Amino acid sequence: MLDFSNDTHRRFNILNGEWVLVSPHRTKRPWQGKVEQLPPHKRPSYDPTCYLCPGNERAGGAITPQYEDTYVFTNDFAALIQDSGDDKFEKGLLKAKGEQGICRVICFSKDHSLTIPQMSVDAIGKVVDLWIKEYQELGSKPFINHVQIFENKGSIMGCSNPHPHGQIWAQSSIPGEAAKKSREQLSYWNTHGKSLVLQYLEEEIEAQERIVCENEEFVALVPFWALWPYEALIIPRRHLQHIGQMSDKERKAFASILKDLTQRYDLVFDTSFPYSSGIHQSPTDGKEHPEWHFHMAFYPPLLRSATVKKFMVGYEMFGEAQRDITAEMAAARLRELG
Numbered sequence: 001m002l003d004f005s006n007d008t009h010r011r012f013n014i015l016n017g018e019w020v021l022v023s024p025h026r027t028k029r030p031w032q033g034k035v036e037q038l039p040p041h042k043r044p045s046y047d048p049t050c051y052l053c054p055g056n057e058r059a060g061g062a063i064t065p066q067y068e069d070t071y072v073f074t075n076d077f078a079a080l081i082q083d084s085g086d087d088k089f090e091k092g093l094l095k096a097k098g099e100q101g102i103c104r105v106i107c108f109s110k111d112h113s114l115t116i117p118q119m120s121v122d123a124i125g126k127v128v129d130l131w132i133k134e135y136q137e138l139g140s141k142p143f144i145n146h147v148q149i150f151e152n153k154g155s156i157m158g159c160s161n162p163h164p165h166g167q168i169w170a171q172s173s174i175p176g177e178a179a180k181k182s183r184e185q186l187s188y189w190n191t192h193g194k195s196l197v198l199q200y201l202e203e204e205i206e207a208q209e210r211i212v213c214e215n216e217e218f219v220a221l222v223p224f225w226a227l228w229p230y231e232a233l234i235i236p237r238r239h240l241q242h243i244g245q246m247s248d249k250e251r252k253a254f255a256s257i258l259k260d261l262t263q264r265y266d267l268v269f270d271t272s273f274p275y276s277s278g279i280h281q282s283p284t285d286g287k288e289h290p291e292w293h294f295h296m297a298f299y300p301p302l303l304r305s306a307t308v309k310k311f312m313v314g315y316e317m318f319g320e321a322q323r324d325i326t327a328e329m330a331a332a333r334l335r336e337l338g
Contacts, residue, residue: 005328014188014196062076068110069126071106072134074105080170083100101169101171103168104138117265120259125255140284145173146170151278157275177280213261215260216253217236226327227322235293241282280295281295
């Protein structure tokens with residue numbers, strides 16, 4: 001019988017159709033690799049040099065208003081622009097096409113010193129409300145077929161400004177990761193007439209091995225196929241295609257479990273835990289997408305300490321995804337830190 005705690009094995013990711021190599025015995029190996037420098041723990045509530053703090057000038061010359069709670073604006077240096085052409089190029093094996101889109105920046109709080117786990121549930125709820133508003137408004141535009149909400153937290157994840165904020169990239173094409181999940185969920189729906197993610201959630205609730213925390217409306221867990229050391233998913237118990245379908249009760253519960261999970265992250269290595277997080281939900285292409293079940297994913301890089309991260313190099317770049325600590329080990333660690 002396969003021993004997940006000791007045997008090298010591969011796990012299948014039902015959401016993208018790819019495999020992950022798991023090598024649990026490698027957690028015993030010595031470490032002589034790169035050690036990151038920790039950023040300072042304390043920041044001021046207001047930083048006169050921060051372009052996201054209220055009243056300050058941004059790099060493009062615009063002035064950030066004196067906002068009180070949340071604030072959203074179109075990125076001054078956006079990766080996607082609305083008036084880009086949509087022409088196509090094709091010559092032999094070479095193909096390209098224009099891409100239209102809109103990039104927004106969302107400030108979670110006026111307080112420069114905060115992060116999501118340090119904010120109140122009510123304050124996080126205002127962020128959730130703004131996510132919903134932007135998803136609906138951007139998704140209603142005729143040239144927008146996908147809306148990606150995400151946050152890069154921490155300089156180790158490439159975040160250039162520590163002010164609590166996230167981004168939204170809305171575009172005319174459905175990007176690769178979302179397209180994979182669309183494919184796998186649609187295949188399961190067409191075969192079983194049921195949500196793939198909901199079926200997976202039911203099996204995880206029954207197993208009780210990888211669940212981190214939960215409330216009446218949502219469950220946070222380390223997915224069976226997790227790649228990043230403390231990777232997690234937040235999944236609604238009810239079959240919801242997108243965040244706009246949440247009830248008021250579900251919005252508050254979503255904010256609550258966001259705080260719960262991210263607080264646990266900060267306790268793992270007693271540091272402000274870096275991660276990339278993102279909400280995957282149904283495309284905004286005008287179709288119903290009954291197969292979609294929205295979920296929020298967290299990809300934290302820290303592996304052995306507050307300064308030792310997992311690098312996606314070598315085998316991961318040329319072979320396939322690989323991890324050392326098992327999903328069960330990571331979930332147990334996060335559970336005990338409640």
